[in-house]
């Protein structure tokens with residue numbers, strides 16, 4: 001087993017600002033503690049957390065501890081285990097792995113019930129701890145799943161946050177069935193493109209919502225059955241496309257779209273929410289919700305079982321993430337610029 005060097009390169013944030021505050025520089029390689037693995041990171045990918053770690057939140061966020069500088073973000077991580085702290089199964093050494101980035105106590109009632117993301121001390125690798133925008137990272141060994149040779153680090157690193165969240169929204173929260181019709185808003189985003197892929201894989205009819213014609217075309221190319229313009233009221237079009245019934249699930253990462261999303265739901269349909277990237281103060285009529293037995297469910301991330309579900313499909317070759325582009329870690333600035341251009345479709349991956 002190769003010994004880790006003393007120093008590594010990492011994308012370090014010393015202050016809030018635009019992509020130019022990202023500094024690719026030498027920092028010490030972290031040391032694994034009890035139960036932890038040292039991972040030689042081969043790939044990571046951008047999520048909403050990364051630009052937010054860099055720019056700071058747009059407004060005070062409900063009780064979420066902000067990281068203290070310097071920050072190394074990056075919640076998605078695929079790589080090789082090259083060392084470990086006490087109490088880690090030695091068989092893990094040398095394995096190709098992908099990380100479940102939720103950090104949890106494993107002792108509270110929620111954890112014991114398998115709901116790790118509801119843990120009373122829930123936090124996130126790469127947001128509240130140093131993450132994977134680096135050549136090496138330390139994470140709990142129990143959070144790792146091994147990858148077969150057939151799965152690339154690039155594909156694996158695209159999965160954990162976006163695909164686990166999308167799985168949670170559609171399958172665990174939305175109880176998706178193969179005869180369902182779903183509407184995926186923000187279809188070009190990480191979670192949106194994941195919901196498109198997962199919805200198709202599970203046999204659902206997928207309507208994709210996107211704000212540009214280019215993205216609507218891409219959504220169709222990636223398997224959506226139809227596309228709607230989410231930049232204007234879309235519920236009537238959704239009703240037309242579903243013979244007046246509405247969709248069973250709306251995947252809504254946008255927030256400001258709630259009134260139209262709710263109107264586009266079938267009776268008993270589920271509005272699944274993982275974010276509010278376009279505005280978090282929607283105004284809607286409560287009667288449109290309860291009188292048709294519709295429900296709203298929050299799904300900021302999935303539990304361990306949701307993660308295992310998507311990685312199992314990946315490992316079997318039954319699910320492949322949509323990837324917009326791959327950048328070397330040294331070009332993290334360009335990757336952030338691309339992410340914030342709002343022109344990307346799918347995940348932006350960085351390789352180390």
Ligand SMILES: [Zn+2]
Nearest residue numbers: 105108111119
């Ligand atoms: Zn817990």
